[in-house]
Amino acid sequence: MTGTSEARDGRIGNWKVGVVTSIRRESASGRSITIDVPGWGGNIAGQHTDVRLTAANGYTAVRSYSVASAGVGDRIELAVDRLPTGEVSPYLVDTLREGDELELRGPLGGWFVWTPQQTESVQLIGGGSGIVPLMAMIRSHEASGSDSPFRLLYSVRTPLDAFFRAELESPSANLEVTWIFTRRAPSGCPRPAGRITAADLEAHGFPAALSPTVFVCGPTGFVETVATALVALGHEPSRVKTERFGGA
């Protein structure tokens, strides 16, 4: 399994204190947050980090977030969507400011990852904030000058809900981006708004015969639908890697 050895080097270790250097609005409920984390030491595309918040009375809450950036260095980017009933995400989206400190522990995870050593075709399929680990793969792919063909299917409710919109609207030469709008499509969009279907995967995804590695990330219902359709289209289940966003 690619990535395992890099992930296994024991850097998870202790909590590290990061400083928020910038916050960008991605959507009404989404923010990308750039953090300098001395000692982070880089991560593989697709890995995540634990984020710990501590209240003045000592109460703590910890959640895992995918890292949207990849590569060496101590500067990382997270992208977070506010869950209305969440405890940590509303803080990160609404309260956190530049200059604030944030405790992190990572990088974590050695399965839902892509490294530039991989040469096969890669199909990325993201729903909503499920784009975040896929964005790290897209950035790692571009930064490394990889020849591996990449395709992204990105499902969002409306154009305004897309994360990393500007970046994805001018993709690099080896990346093909297909947008799926589930509630409202922009005018001129040939595909009517609606949830992703097997027909979308067949029309815009790499065919199973090419044996691409497929990364699917999003809410549980989205991932179940897509993964089941991929297997029905002939994709080998072991080549379909999934990450489901649940909890708060």
Next chain:
Amino acid sequence: MAVISRGFVGRGGEVNPDLPAGQYLTADFPVLSAGPTPHIETVDWQFSIRTDEETLHTWSWDELHALPIEDINTDIHCVTRWSKLGTSWRGVSLDTLFATVKTTDKYVMARSYGGYTTNVPLADLLGGQAWIALEFDGDKLDPEHGGPARLLIPHLYFWKSAKWIHGLEMQSQDEPGFWEQNGYNMYGDPWLEQRYW
């Protein structure tokens, strides 16, 4: 000394003694799996205990249902930090299954339909601590939650409770399973926060 997060108050409330450190309560039942959900018909389903060389015992769906089925009320703790308290399950105790099997091996690799694996010491499967779960909350198990049958080892983080269970392979040594090769702890005690390597 922890960094105080400016303006963070959290949900507050009393500290719940049933909640291990670093966990939060959920009323949902989140799904976490590394790949597509396998769909297995119960007529095709089999469960076996074996070594790498021989099958020690195999049960069909009907044979498993002929064994005593227990009610289990338990808390469950996922390494992704949600916990669910007071869940109700029905299933066959692994004490019942291991009563028919002779082994001197101390470790087990649980193997699932779809290829998932996870390692557990045999001692953690015995003594009323583990079951082959067939029902959750009064209904048969959804495929998303591991149906038709999953391992249930509630005293360990829930990735040890392998979905779509197909068999247990006896081993003389503790070898890492799927998540254990990909960043998670070999044992996974939620009360000791054994999450990662």
